[in-house]
Amino acid sequence: xxxxxxxxxxxxxxxxxxxxxxxxxxxxxxxxxxxxxxxxxxxxxxxxxxxxxxxxxxxxxxxxxxxxxxxxxxxxxxxxxxxxxxxxxxxxxxxxxxxxxxxxxxxxxxxxxxxxxxxxxxxxxxxxxxxxxxxxxxxxxxxxxxxxxxxxxxxxxxxxxxxxxxxxxxxxxxxxxxxxxxxxxxxxxxxxxxxxxxxxxxxxxxxxxxxxxxxxxxxxxxxxxxxxxxxxxxxxxxxxxxxxxxxxxxxxxxxxxxxxxxxxxxxxxxxxxxxxxxxxxxxxxxxxxxxxxxxxxxxxxxxxxxxxxxxxxxxxxxxxxxxxxxxxxxxxxxxxxxxxxxxxxxxxxxxxxxxxxxxxxxxxxxxxxxxxxxxxxxxxxxxxxxxxxxxxxxxxxxxxxxxxxxxxxxxxxxxxxxxxx
Ligand code: RNT
Ligand code: ZN
Numbered sequence: 001x002x003x004x005x006x007x008x009x010x011x012x013x014x015x016x017x018x019x020x021x022x023x024x025x026x027x028x029x030x031x032x033x034x035x036x037x038x039x040x041x042x043x044x045x046x047x048x049x050x051x052x053x054x055x056x057x058x059x060x061x062x063x064x065x066x067x068x069x070x071x072x073x074x075x076x077x078x079x080x081x082x083x084x085x086x087x088x089x090x091x092x093x094x095x096x097x098x099x100x101x102x103x104x105x106x107x108x109x110x111x112x113x114x115x116x117x118x119x120x121x122x123x124x125x126x127x128x129x130x131x132x133x134x135x136x137x138x139x140x141x142x143x144x145x146x147x148x149x150x151x152x153x154x155x156x157x158x159x160x161x162x163x164x165x166x167x168x169x170x171x172x173x174x175x176x177x178x179x180x181x182x183x184x185x186x187x188x189x190x191x192x193x194x195x196x197x198x199x200x201x202x203x204x205x206x207x208x209x210x211x212x213x214x215x216x217x218x219x220x221x222x223x224x225x226x227x228x229x230x231x232x233x234x235x236x237x238x239x240x241x242x243x244x245x246x247x248x249x250x251x252x253x254x255x256x257x258x259x260x261x262x263x264x265x266x267x268x269x270x271x272x273x274x275x276x277x278x279x280x281x282x283x284x285x286x287x288x289x290x291x292x293x294x295x296x297x298x299x300x301x302x303x304x305x306x307x308x309x310x311x312x313x314x315x316x317x318x319x320x321x322x323x324x325x326x327x328x329x330x331x332x333x334x335x336x337x338x339x340x341x342x343x344x345x346x347x348x349x350x351x352x353x354x355x356x357x358x359x360x361x362x363x364x365x366x367x368x369x370x371x372x373x374x375x376x377x378x379x380x381x382x383x384x385x386x387x388x389x390x391x392x393x394x395x396x397x398x399x400x401x402x403x404x405x406x407x408x409x410x411x412x413x414x415x416x417x418x419x420x421x
Contacts, residue, residue: 007401011392014385021359028356029393035352037345038093038133038327041100044080045071046333049099049137053107059139059190060234065334069417074102078124083412084341087405089349089397093131095327096121098168110141111163115174122178131181133327136168138189151191151207151242158210165214169224176223184287184325186260188229192237203242208251215255227287228252229260232267253282262289262329263311264297273310277318289329290348299330302344304351312351339409354386
C-alpha cells in the first residue's frame, strides 16, 4: 500500500471509531483549521533582534546552545520562517518584537521606532497570508540594564519606556489595520529585585501609573488588542517581580486588557491549565504564551507533555477557543531553530486536535455524577487513534506527514546554513 493510501485507510478506521463514540471528526478538523498559532520570531535568532547596538540579551531570560544557522538578517529570518510555516498545517501568525525592526543601519532608539521600520514585515506578512502580533522590547538595552523599566524610580527612564510602549501599540494597530486582523500587542517587562526589596509597593504603583500612560490613547480593537504578561521571577529578579500575577490580573480586569498567561511564569509545578476558565469569566479575551519550563522558566521547545495536553483541552473545553489567542514562547539554540518552531507548533496543534476529539461521554459521565465512568473514559480515550487523524490532517493541508518534515529541514540546512558562517 502506498504511504498516502495507508494514511487514508488509517483515517477511515479512526473516523469510524470516533463516530462510534459520538465524535464528529470532520467538525474537529474544521475547528482546528480555524485556530491560528502565533510563531515567536525570536526563536529564529536567539532573541537577538536587528538593532546592532551590541546589546546583549538581558531581562533575566537566557538562550543556551550554539547550533549553526542563526538568522542574522530580517531576510534570513523571513526565509527560515517560510520554511517552518511550510511544514506546519494551517494558517498562522507571526509574533514580532520591537527590536526586529529594520532600521537601515541607523541607530534608532526604542523611543523612536515607527511603523515604517516594520513595513517589510507587514508586506511580507500580507503576501504570506499571515497575521502579525507585536511586543515592545523592554530588555537588552542600557536603559534596562539595572533591571527596571516602566517601574523605574527614575522618571526619565520610565518615560523612555512609556514612549517605547506607546509607539509599539501604534505600530501594532498599523499592522492590524494593514492585515485586516487585530494585532495582539503584549507588554512584558523584566522589572524585579534580586534581593528582598525594602519597598514592594512603590514600584507597583509606578508600574500601574506608567501602564495607564501607555494605554491612554484608545485604539480600535479591530486593529490592536493590548495584553499584559505577569511573571513570578527571572534570573537576577528572584525575590520580587513587580509585574506579578496578582498585579496584572487586577490590572487587566480593571483596565479591560488581555491577560497573557505564560506557562513558564509560575511556580514550577503550577500549571496555567486551571487558570484559563477562571480568567475567562472576567476577561473577554486572553493570550497564552505556550512554553515549557524545566525546573525554571527555561523556555524549552514545547513538547507533547501532559501539561500541554491539559492546556489545549481547557481551551477547547471552555467552548470559547476564539477568546484565547495562542502564541508560542520559547527559544532554544541547541537544536536546529526551524525544527524548534516546527516541533513546538505541531505539538500545540496536535494537542488541540486531541482536545477537539474528546468523547462527549466524559462530560456526560461527570454530569451524571459517575466519576468511575469519567475516569475510565478519560483513560481509555488516551489510546484512541488520534494520530491517524493528525496524519490525515497534515496530508490534507499539504504538509509532510510524521517525521518526514525533518528531511526538508535538513535539506534547507545544507543549502542555506553553510552560507551563514
Ligand atoms: C519573558 C516573557 C516574554 C519573553 C518574550 C521574548 O519571560 O516570557 O514573553 O519571552 O517577550
Ligand atoms: Zn512569555
